[in-house]
Amino acid sequence: MTDVSQIPPLLLTRASGLLLSGRVRFPKNRVGEIVHEEEEFKIFRQVILDTTRDEYESPGAIFKVCFHFARFSAKTNQTLSLIPIPFILAQPGFRSKTWLLGQETGLFQGFYEWNTVKDSENYWTSFPMKLMKKRAVPDSLTYGIYEYSNQDQRIENLFLRKTVNL
Numbered sequence: 001m002t003d004v005s006q007i008p009p010l011l012l013t014r015a016s017g018l019l020l021s022g023r024v025r026f027p028k029n030r031v032g033e034i035v036h037e038e039e040e041f042k043i044f045r046q047v048i049l050d051t052t053r054d055e056y057e058s059p060g061a062i063f064k065v066c067f068h069f070a071r072f073s074a075k076t077n078q079t080l081s082l083i084p085i086p087f088i089l090a091q092p093g094f095r096s097k098t099w100l101l102g103q104e105t106g107l108f109q110g111f112y113e114w115n116t117v118k119d120s121e122n123y124w125t126s127f128p129m130k131l132m133k134k135r136a137v138p139d140s141l142t143y144g145i146y147e148y149s150n151q152d153q154r155i156e157n158l159f160l161r162k163t164v165n166l
Contacts, residue, residue, distance in 0.1 A: 006127040015086035023050040041100035048096040059113035063120040067141040087128040093119025
């Protein structure tokens with residue numbers, strides 16, 4: 001049975017409302033930044049959904065996904081990764097996503113911030129994640145969910161700390 005919150009037209013409607021509300025930002029200040037993990041990853045895009053008064057300043061969880069695309073070049077896949085953005089924005093509890101590309105292996109990474117661990121767990125079976133699973137090289141897709149317990153810490157510090165500790 002399909003989860004009604006994952007029906008594509010409803011996701012597009014919700015995403016349109018978020019865009020029209022002015023809560024969606026695509027900051028450029030981190031684009032080109034290198035993040036050191038098993039290899040160097042370069043940030044190529046970021047989207048942030050501004051919080052409401054009812055939400056903590058910082059997220060409650062991080063969802064990290066890594067995979068190789070089955071088809072097309074890294075540059076083409078960077079462009080194609082624009083397509084699911086409305087479906088990602090519309091996910092319950094979504095806060096932000098940072099896209100990264102491995103400079104040696106071409107491994108794609110995504111760091112998502114969520115209001116809660118449950119929101120990040122639900123993303124694994126979401127409509128946009130199903131699209132990603134179809135486009136990934138079989139057995140290349142890995143993910144992790146990390147609880148973020150200090151709601152007062154700024155996300156830039158969390159992102160850097162998590163990339164070192166993963």
